[in-house]
Amino acid sequence: MASTTATPEATLRQRNVPASSKKAKNGVSDDVETDKVPNAVAPAKAGSELEYKLALGLVTALAFLTRFWGISHPDEVVFDEVHFGKFASYYLERTYFFDVHPPFGKLLFAFMGWLVGYDGHFHFENIGDSYITNKVPYVAFRSLPAILGALTVSVVYMIMWESGYSLPACLVAAGLVLLDNAHIGQTRLILLDATLVFAMACSLLCYIKFHKLRHEPFSRKWWKWLILTGFALSCDISTKYVGLFAFITIGSAVCIDLWDLLDVKRPGGALTLPQFGKHFAARAFGLIIMPFIFYLFWFQVHFSILNRSGPGDDFMTPEFQETLSDNIMLANAVTIDYYDTISIRHKETKAYLHSHPDRYPLRYDDGRVSSQGQQVTGYPFNDTNNYWQILPPGPDDQKLGQHIKNHDLVRLRHIVTDTILLSHDVASPYYPTNQEFTTVPIGDAYGDRAADTLFEIRIEHGKANQEFKSISSHFKLIHNPSKVAMWTHSKPLPEWGFKQQEINGNKQLAQSSNVWLVEDIASLPADHARRAKPEKKVKTLPFLRKWFELQRSMFWHNNQLTSSHPYASLPYQWPFLLRGVSFWTQNDTRQQIYFLGNPIGWWLASSVLAIYVGIVLADQFSLRRGLDAMDRRTRSRLYNSTGFFFLAWATHYFPFFVMGRQLFLHHYLPAHLASALVAGSVVEFLFSTDSAESDYQPSKSGKKVAPTTKRRLSARERLAGQSMAGAWIATAVIMALVAFGWYFFLPLTYGYPGLTAPEVNRRKWLGYDLHFAK
Template sequence: MAPKAPTPEKGGKKTKQQSSASAGPVSSAPAPDTSTVKAEEVDDSSGPIYLVAKPLTPAEARREEIYYNVALFVITILSFFTRFYMLFHPDQVVFDEVHFGKFASYYLQGTYFFDVHPPFGKLLFALVGWLVGYDGAFLFDNIGDGYTHNKVPYLAYRALPALLGSLTVPVVFLTMKHSGYSLAACLVSAALVLFDNGHITQTRLILLDATLIFSMSCALYSYVKFMRYRNSPFSQKWWQWLLLTGLALACTISTKYVGAFTFFTIGLAVIIDLWNLLDIDNGLSLKQFAQHFFARAFALIAMPFMIYLFFFQVHFWVLNKSGPGDDFMSPEFQETLGDNELALLAKPINYYDTIAIKHKDTGAYLHSHSDRYPLRYDDGRISSQGQQVTGYPHKDANNNWVILPAAGFPENDRLGHPVNGGDIVQLYHVVTGTYLLTHDVASPYYPTNQEFTTVSPEDAAGPRHNDTLFEIRLSNGKKEQFRTKGGLFKLIHFPTKVAMWTHTKPLPDWAYRQQEVNGNKNAQQLSNTWLVDEIVDLKDDRMKVEKKKVKQLPFMKKWLELQIAMFRHNNALTSSHPYASLPPEWPFMLRGVSFWTQNDTRSQIYLVGNPLGWWFATSCLAVLSGVFVADQLTRRRRYYVLAENVRTRLYNSAGFFLLAWAAHYFPFYIMGRQLFLHHYLPAHLTSALVAGALLDFFYGNPGVFPVAYQAAAAASTKAAAKKGQVVESVVHRLQPPTMYPPSSLISYAVSGVIIGLIFGVYWFFKPFTYGDPGLSVPEVLMRKWMNFDLHFAK
């Protein structure tokens, strides 16, 4: 049984050096210099054991460096081979290449488009197309469309993600190396990504994930390197790796918004680091601490945000022509695009014009007809039994309203008076001869919202006059002239300040399944926005179509509008998909995604990770979590099962990787949008880091299970201390850089078996990764593991 720690009165207090020992990227405290640690600095058998080691000799360090470099070279060559192998096949559009190839073409044509992802990854594809002289004529309309006969430089496009995917593997290796892990551990972590079928498939096609995963891995690597120089703050190397961390973070979040998970990972580590620096025992004045704080704030927040904005500036600069993305943006935004149809057709609106008003989000027209609201609704509430006002999706005479001034003009002076933002108006329904009104009566579906109806001219001129008054509130907040097409507005009821609103849930049959229109008390809600679609029977000089000058909008206003639109539409991606999957399925590789099939050859590309690799990495996540729990429980009873510096290293390094995995995995549980297997790939990469760290923990440290070791140390520590000897053992180190933890034979043997098995499973599923060769029914059935939705299985 491991010995209990001494009680305070028995002198069990640790030295300052021991209590601050650290070996990982989460903490800023240095690891103890074991070349100078004497035996009297190691607690005796009644307390925690510290395993210490002498530095390697220069010759030993050079030899270890050669081993690492040879291994790095080999895995890099293999990485390029696995990603570039058969890159030309198939010469057809595969899966989401229909989106990201199309976006590259739009960039090359300067045609405005809309997408829920930030522009960086898509701009890289456009850059490749521009470098090879492509004009973007092919629009990637359908999966299976041919590249070769359409003269599309698809190999150049695919070479970009293949390059980034290839470089990700050595970055994983280097992250492990510079975290201080043995060569065996580095190889296992790298192999889990190198021979993963899912990573290979996703990073050799015209998709964004290669850019995302490479940037994310570079952020983790740069931060690990930055922490190696934590004892040399504000030095050139310290600044270099801090700024590179910020650059990698900027590229990550500028590719996909899930890059925010990497920000969270690094951010939490930085907060812990700053908390440790704030400790007065570290010797920093408040001024010095402030310098640390602002250096990190600039490099990891301000600079990435500026780079993020820069990519959007390039996005707006390149996309200067009207295109398929116009409809997602406001008319004011659209007027910044050349040849925009809405900008060309926009007409100024005058009083006494007959107009058709359209809801921006649903496309329904403001509509009324002679039918009345029922006396009682289904829930028993009573209506006003007034004339129905609804939203109707088609053009119709019942959509026509005359816009009138609240005070009126003399009958002989009614023409030519412009309607301006901020004006108070009435709306007269042409077909039924009534005036639009809202009042304090609950709407059919929303008891908290007001009913919209109409009243007779007599009531509108008499006791109900104020209830028929509405303010034209332009979305840009200006008092300029109200226009069709190009002028979004909210119709605000003048007495009650509610905003006219509609939604897609249809009313019952008594309203012909049309949309409800009601008064929304939340007047600031964006979905309260309407526009005037046309002026009906326009016959004056405004009929002329004039060439309008392209307008300019401030960059930040355009950026903010696009951000809001991107987030809204991303959250709206909730429809079902036959290959969608949920987060609980991902770590266990329960199902994949069909990317491409060819009936003639029975070939298919099916996104599936390396099942054995994923199961092994998931097991390591569970084991490491169990180790942490067990360690915390035993320490509550003052049993020190782990050697102290081994434990510190486990928390600060392996714990950092486990944090990264959790940050890239658990947020998906609260997302309502469509999710697919490829969303787990960043988390899988971090699980590979955890697996290598855990291997080193079990097979690289003699003090991992130190019950027997402590029994021996209990008898030898005091004797060694009396002689002034160094207690020698093997411990993995981050400091100094020339220290390399040697791998034991058992760790090489275990890692060799793991890598061999992972390679074998990779090779077994290789036909689904490269889409070649086609398989017979028995061969497909052999690979139909778990819930894989494979084609040609019968």
């Protein structure tokens, strides 16, 4: 196909700027050089607008075909559909649940279920549960991510088109996503990643369209694309918190843009400080304030829908739970009196405060000496050794029948061993900085050790004289003399502690992991008047208070996802596709769904990232040696447009190296999309002669001279045509290889047909832990 050589006037027209315009309103020049902006835009070098539209239609049709083909298989719950399908059901039942991810993506699933008339009766309890038997409209649920996944391919194509790349470059970038098995596999199931990746891609596209209007600041279109960029960013972070990485990408480009606007030597004249302030305020409003408002809006919808008590109650405070109807915990709350026998349970680990006659060893493994006192541990099961009698601070206090209140001092008597809970200045088994918890005989508790057996009941968010109640009063047990909080953690003690949990005194009082609750009053008969359940009215809390509480709980539990997982992987493994994730298997048919990208496409994209870095380093080295091998426009695109895509890849990839939580291959999908954009850009750079020649040739004196003669221009056109033929050949070869990889791994992506052992082994390219290999 013949190349189209762009004139300066054509370049300006593509930027929506009149060729004759010298200065736009608000002091922004129309002739800002492309090497001064974060994402330079140049005209397409090959293909008419009709050809671009036809290619877009073809790519979109293929994207829908690859995502929807066989979407009804398997008709069973697959992998994390147990979570996100369940959450959709809870929304439809208006039952409160807890999840570490923001609500937007889950609300979309609930909306899809509502559209098809689903009532939420199925709770997706186990992988392999039948959708057909339980009459679940699972195809409708899976259609949502499939639609978004297909549209993501179109958005990738449009990003390249809007950035001014040639048709081959657009097809390479879109093709790497279109024929990627990981993107296909993740968008055919009831999972959040399709929403996340689509929103991330839209944020890049909207920002590029906004940036192309930089010479028309504060126009209607300028505002439209600024707000749409903010909305896309909001949808990104409202689906998963890793959507913050898109904010870093766009924010970095905006900072570069603002820095250039601040330059008094910028072409077209400097902005005044009030004009610059207007630009800054507009971007802050569109990319920070508006996204945050949208983000809060989805939580408001979340709270409005989930107004009934449910499985998420335990993660919230009693005050929050009082805003939910039918709350069993609050209905069963009983006021606790002195001399009641109670069982105390840790809120987060669910372990009971426990003791038994066995004692701490004389020395721990690290050589430290213990008190050899009676062990106090956390025990996961209900047991008589979990019973404690709550006593007043003094032996002669007449408090029988009196209610315990917030900030009261108490003693706890272990019923079975008839000893009193104590903490003292002796290091705990695992934490040398934390105090040991033990028990002492009653005589010592009211004698020389009296002060060390006093504990304060401190109710979370409690008021003065608030009554202490079972179940609903979440509290911290504060050792009165030393002011440490009773605390436990999930790491089991050695054999001498029977693998139970360590109890110790934590000096960090503010930590939410210090919170306990009284599960039951064992000494109170079931028919006692104190157990009466009067009808309680549903209370209200301000939205921001509920939002802050939920945010704290979400962030804390997200950070606790540090346990090992058989299919977890590390960031350094992702670009090389060293391992995947088993989603589903069926033994009878030898079918399996194994989450894995297209190895050829991933290795190609990762290689191109390295090539891009090499090109930039080589160019910088050449410039240092006085050699200039590129024209201004080519270098601008290489550093700014391709650099913007590389920035998107880096900001969506490198932050995972500092995360301590579980990580899986799907976390790389946004970065992989950005790497596909880089790949398309570099293909154009390598196969376009337009980058080898500038519109103006420098003279020997160093000054620019007029364009070459008409005869010379025709020669360039012929060379460009040969170049585009090379680009098309390269594109065809790349797509053929990628298509082979896509087709070869299709049985693992679609879950059918079943493969024989030799067929499975042929697909273990890097030792993938596939099933049915024998």
